[in-house]
Amino acid sequence: MKFSxxxxxxxxxxxxxxxxxxxxxxxxxxxxxxxxxALLALPASFVPKIAExxxxxxxxxxxxxxxxxAGDTEAFLRATNPTAANIVLDVLAVEYHETIMAAAxxxxxxxxxDVVKNHKGEYFVVVEGSIPMKDDGIYCCIGGKSSVDIARExxxxxxxxxxxxxxxxxxxxxxxxxxxxxxxxVKEAVPNATVINLPGCPVxxxxxxxxxxxxxxxxxxxxxxxxGRPYFAYGKRIHDNCxxxxxxxxxxxxxxxxDEGHRQGWCLYEMGCxxxxxxxxxxxxxxxxxxxxxxxxGHGCIGCSEPNFWDTMSPFYKRLPNVPGFGIESTADKIxxxxxxxxxxxxxxxxIGRAVSSKKEEEK
Amino acid sequence: MANDKKRIYAWEFPVRFTHWINVACILALSFTGFxxxxxxxxxxxxxxxxxxxxxxxxxxxxxxxLLSMIIRIYWAFVGNKYACYRELLPFSSxxxxxxxxxxxxxxxxxxxPPYKIGHHALAAFTYLIVYLLIIFEIVSGxxxxxxxxxxxxxxxxxxxxxxxxxMPMIRLYHHLVMYVILAFALMHVYLAWYSDSREKNGLLxxxxxxxxxxxxxxxxx
Numbered sequence: 203m204k205f206s207x208x209x210x211x212x213x214x215x216x217x218x219x220x221x222x223x224x225x226x227x228x229x230x231x232x233x234x235x236x237x238x239x240a241l242l243a244l245p246a247s248f249v250p251k252i253a254e255x256x257x258x259x260x261x262x263x264x265x266x267x268x269x270x271x272a273g274d275t276e277a278f279l280r281a282t283n284p285t286a287a288n289i290v291l292d293v294l295a296v297e298y299h300e301t302i303m304a305a306a307x308x309x310x311x312x313x314x315x316d317v318v319k320n321h322k323g324e325y326f327v328v329v330e331g332s333i334p335m336k337d338d339g340i341y342c343c344i345g346g347k348s349s350v351d352i353a354r355e356x357x358x359x360x361x362x363x364x365x366x367x368x369x370x371x372x373x374x375x376x377x378x379x380x381x382x383x384x385x386x387x388v389k390e391a392v393p394n395a396t397v398i399n400l401p402g403c404p405v406x407x408x409x410x411x412x413x414x415x416x417x418x419x420x421x422x423x424x425x426x427x428x429x430g431r432p433y434f435a436y437g438k439r440i441h442d443n444c445x446x447x448x449x450x451x452x453x454x455x456x457x458x459x460x461d462e463g464h465r466q467g468w469c470l471y472e473m474g475c476x477x478x479x480x481x482x483x484x485x486x487x488x489x490x491x492x493x494x495x496x497x498x499x500g501h502g503c504i505g506c507s508e509p510n511f512w513d514t515m516s517p518f519y520k521r522l523p524n525v526p527g528f529g530i531e532s533t534a535d536k537i538x539x540x541x542x543x544x545x546x547x548x549x550x551x552x553x554i555g556r557a558v559s560s561k562k563e564e565e566k
Numbered sequence: 567m568a569n570d571k572k573r574i575y576a577w578e579f580p581v582r583f584t585h586w587i588n589v590a591c592i593l594a595l596s597f598t599g600f601x602x603x604x605x606x607x608x609x610x611x612x613x614x615x616x617x618x619x620x621x622x623x624x625x626x627x628x629x630x631x632l633l634s635m636i637i638r639i640y641w642a643f644v645g646n647k648y649a650c651y652r653e654l655l656p657f658s659s660x661x662x663x664x665x666x667x668x669x670x671x672x673x674x675x676x677x678x679p680p681y682k683i684g685h686h687a688l689a690a691f692t693y694l695i696v697y698l699l700i701i702f703e704i705v706s707g708x709x710x711x712x713x714x715x716x717x718x719x720x721x722x723x724x725x726x727x728x729x730x731x732x733m734p735m736i737r738l739y740h741h742l743v744m745y746v747i748l749a750f751a752l753m754h755v756y757l758a759w760y761s762d763s764r765e766k767n768g769l770l771x772x773x774x775x776x777x778x779x780x781x782x783x784x785x786x787x
């Protein structure tokens with residue numbers, strides 16, 4: 203069995219000769235396939251299947267950017283393992299990407315529409331950025347068309363839409379209160395589209411690649427959780443895979459930025475780290491070619507891959523959110539202490555009242 | 567004088583048992599919960615396991631609390647009339663009058679104590695609210711527990727709440743309700759002592775022995 207799968211592996215690798223000519227060595231290709239299998243939590247026997255799938259027909263891909271900071275494009279272009287970037291560019295036919303495409307103006311828009319018309323139902327769309335719905339979506343227009351119209355047309359006719367980054371997945375920062383542009387996620391703007399969410403600020407490019415590889419290998423998108431996120435990347439809690447977890451269990455906490463504990467790399471829980479309520483594979487995949495990720499760099503998680511994180515996870519440097527309806531400086535503990543003091547005072551006053559009233563009774 | 571009073575078995579064993587389990591659980595859960603929210607004890611070496619043990623105690627006490635609540639709710643349906651769930655609902659004109667009288671008594675407006683063998687309407691209604699708060703604590707606690715424990719049981723016990731509230735909000739309310747329950751506990755002990763001193767019916771000791779003494783004024787002997 204092992205032999206046959208190894209054979210298949212070499213066969214697939216052979217068929218990648220063409221790729222090799224584009225500057226990608228067979229060795230790099232096989233390394234990439236193994237890394238993808240590992241990321242998708244597949245056994246090594248799937249490596250040849252992945253290799254085979256990637257050697258097939260090039261799927262078309264268009265990349266739409268709406269209300270966002272282009273951070274996901276940045277992450278896609280430079281942060282990832284260079285082999286993965288090559289693979290995506292070589293294996294996929296990226297037909298439209300505002301930031302990196304050579305074409306401009308009407309020419310560029312035409313290439314987008316060509317894909318939609320000529321490859322209806324067989325191309326991928328990657329969307330970064332939220333979609334403003336207020337005032338007919340005029341707050342984000344490209345080539346005279348509002349982003350909601352573009353999304354409906356392009357995502358509605360696509361094989362699948364990958365919403366990358368928290369803005370595309372859940373509205374993100376543009377949708378944070380008071381949400382002046384009425385920003386929504388791709389799924390909310392185009393409810394009938396097949397959407398998979400890859401939130402994060404920015405998205406981890408390895409996860410985009412893995413999603414596409416999963417589709418090419420199995421003909422289906424990976425299983426998703428209730429927030430539309432694939433389990434392979436968002437199935438584990440950051441806190442449970444955190445390299446600083448041992449310090450949490452021991453009771454070693456950073457109490458102030460730059461203190462001894464901070465220099466020792468202790469747990470950032472008391473500094474408001476949102477790892478205990480956030481799901482992402484940052485601790486294992488990391489960013490920038492596996493160099494680091496926020497907690498490793500000494501900053502707590504802010505829960506950027508959770509829906510509405512800007513509103514629900516803040517204040518980022520405190521354990522608990524502010525109490526709604528009270529001043530922003532009121533924390534739960536202050537209110538608790540106030541409640542305890544009020545109770546104690548109530549009992550004291552009641553006791554005095556009792557003493558007074560019983561004295562009166564005696565006098566009678 | 568003491569011989570005139572009739573001895574009445576008010577609190578059956580499950581009522582007293584769950585009461586004291588609840589006391590132990592509230593104390594343990596509040597202390598450990600406060601530490602989890604705001605770790606005030608610092609480890610001096612990495613070999614310690616402070617947060618680990620504190621969380622362990624918190625979770626074990628949480629299970630005990632849940633089971634205690636289940637026993638108590640069960641007993642509200644099969645126990646004697648003083649333990650009955652109907653005691654907790656103040657929705658009758660007679661009970662509302664009793665509730666108002668109890669408020670007046672505690673505010674020194676009325677001198678007539680709310681004589682009852684079981685709970686008077688104000689106390690009973692307060693317990694209803696406290697039960698609801700405790701159920702919220704259990705549900706929100708299991709909601710937080712469910713995020714890293716897969717299985718339908720966790721979704722049923724509390725995981726469903728994560729669909730309605732964000733995790734930090736669940737944490738916040740779980741924390742705030744702790745203070746409300748502690749404030750209740752403080753008031754509860756004080757008013758039990760106060761009522762006992764006024765009504766002279768053995769109220770304070772009844773939660774140990776189960777017996778209360780009728781003064782002849784109680785409508786619910």
